[in-house]
Amino acid sequence: MGSPLADRLRPTSVEEVAGQKHLLSQGKVLRKIIDSGNIPNLIFYGPSGVGKTTVANIIAKNCGKKLCYLNATTCSTADIKEVVNTIGTIEAMGGILLYLDEIQYFNKKQQQILLSYIENGDITLIASTTENPYFYVYNAILSRSTVFEFKTLSSEDIVWVLDRGIKILSGEKGKEIIISRDSVKKIATAAAGDVRRALNMLELCIVTAENGEEITVKDETLEEILASNSVRYDREGDEHYDIISAYQKSMRGSDPDAAIYYLGRLLAAGDLPSACRRLLVCANEDVGLAYPQIIPIVKAAVDTAMMVGLPEARLPLANAVILVATSPKSVSAHDAINAAMADIERGIGGDIPRHLQNKHFDGEDAEIKGQHYKYPHSYPRHYVNQQYLPDNIKHKKYYTFSDNKTEQKCKEYWDIIKGENKG
Numbered sequence: 001m002g003s004p005l006a007d008r009l010r011p012t013s014v015e016e017v018a019g020q021k022h023l024l025s026q027g028k029v030l031r032k033i034i035d036s037g038n039i040p041n042l043i044f045y046g047p048s049g050v051g052k053t054t055v056a057n058i059i060a061k062n063c064g065k066k067l068c069y070l071n072a073t074t075c076s077t078a079d080i081k082e083v084v085n086t087i088g089t090i091e092a093m094g095g096i097l098l099y100l101d102e103i104q105y106f107n108k109k110q111q112q113i114l115l116s117y118i119e120n121g122d123i124t125l126i127a128s129t130t131e132n133p134y135f136y137v138y139n140a141i142l143s144r145s146t147v148f149e150f151k152t153l154s155s156e157d158i159v160w161v162l163d164r165g166i167k168i169l170s171g172e173k174g175k176e177i178i179i180s181r182d183s184v185k186k187i188a189t190a191a192a193g194d195v196r197r198a199l200n201m202l203e204l205c206i207v208t209a210e211n212g213e214e215i216t217v218k219d220e221t222l223e224e225i226l227a228s229n230s231v232r233y234d235r236e237g238d239e240h241y242d243i244i245s246a247y248q249k250s251m252r253g254s255d256p257d258a259a260i261y262y263l264g265r266l267l268a269a270g271d272l273p274s275a276c277r278r279l280l281v282c283a284n285e286d287v288g289l290a291y292p293q294i295i296p297i298v299k300a301a302v303d304t305a306m307m308v309g310l311p312e313a314r315l316p317l318a319n320a321v322i323l324v325a326t327s328p329k330s331v332s333a334h335d336a337i338n339a340a341m342a343d344i345e346r347g348i349g350g351d352i353p354r355h356l357q358n359k360h361f362d363g364e365d366a367e368i369k370g371q372h373y374k375y376p377h378s379y380p381r382h383y384v385n386q387q388y389l390p391d392n393i394k395h396k397k398y399y400t401f402s403d404n405k406t407e408q409k410c411k412e413y414w415d416i417i418k419g420e421n422k423g
Contacts, residue, residue: 005203006196009165010054012061017051018195019157023148024055030148037063039097041118043137044128046150048270049194052128055150056099065097065124072105073309080113087122096123103127104136104273111138118144131273152193159188165199169206170215177206179217190226201225248278252286256325263321267314275317276302282324290330290404294323328404336399343393350390383417 191198301320305313
């Protein structure tokens with residue numbers, strides 16, 4: 001009884017798993033893999049509390065392999081070697097199934113240790129991640145695995161699990177539990193697709209309501225518990241993208257108060273990778289050349305945050321977010337690269353001018369012999385007028401100086417050297 005209700009209620013068969021019918025119904029690919037017992041390397045991708053670990057446990061039970069569990073946020077190289085050392089032992093005669101949680105935090109060296117054992121079949125890997133694996137997992141692991149996406153559970157799925165939880169708790173306590181259907185639905189909705197969170201709230205409701213012969217969950221008790229669990233954030237739904245959008249737009253719009261609030265929303269949900277990624281994007285896209293020194297500063301803050309983890313990560317990120325929000329802004333580099341890539345995608349361009357090519361001899365058909373490249377450092381102010389773009393776009397302008405001090409200072413130098421080298 002000491003373990004959480006979510007663990008006591010954990011399904012032991014595919015049929016008991018709530019939701020994920022697109023993966024686990026008869027005839028679906030993952031269901032066929034589980035039923036066959038011939039398990040390839042797998043990556044389970046989806047939000048917390050939707051059954052990734054549960055399905056991995058069921059797979060391990062059905063395939064007869066020894067299940068080892070590692071969490072990439074806390075495990076070390078020594079932990080990996082400890083798993084490897086069990087290969088060939090009596091307890092692992094059927095092979096090893098390694099469940100690696102939060103794989104996006106594994107570094108390259110740790111993955112390289114596993115690779116050879118994965119390739120020769122000594123270890124079967126099931127990795128889980130709450131982030132898109134195509135962005136956050138190294139290709140070496142990704143190319144050797146099959147990815148399955150776990151979806152957020154519906155309120156109806158969670159109600160079904162809560163009903164099972166009520167029966168379990170009633171049996172354990174030997175008392176009738178009285179809770180309205182409306183209250184059960186409220187818990188299911190407040191959990192935002194996370195079964196574990198829903199069961200934790202249910203258990204807390206029942207523990208605090210226990211009194212005498214029966215257990216009656218009152219409305220005021222439920223409301224108080226729901227209020228204390230009010231951080232609602234679906235990392236794969238619309239709210240995920242709305243918060244990230246508001247976070248970046250607040251930095252872009254130079255509102256440090258809003259930016260720090262949305263950073264807090266992301267961190268309260270444990271979404272450190274998204275907070276870091278959008279911060280890096282904003283420093284480059286929205287501040288850019290107005291304050292180019294900000295880019296290594298923000299990168300250092302992100303590196304620090306990823307190294308120390310939550311909750312301490314909030315401190316370097318808060319510094320960086322406020323700095324980005326209060327810095328001057330420029331999209332001149334953003335606009336320049338977008339315009340250039342748009343021309344490239346439309347096939348606009350041409351041959352690289354002869355004097356820029358990486359060859360130093362000419363064929364017999366060349367009208368003008370020799371490369372004739374002018375080395376800028378051999379000229380005053382390290383500049384000489386010569387053509388760099390292909391002939392058919394040689395007058396194209398992609399970059400325009402913005403009106404901030406940094407770029408205007410560069411423009412002063414530009415105007416001087418261009419003025420001295422007309423022609």
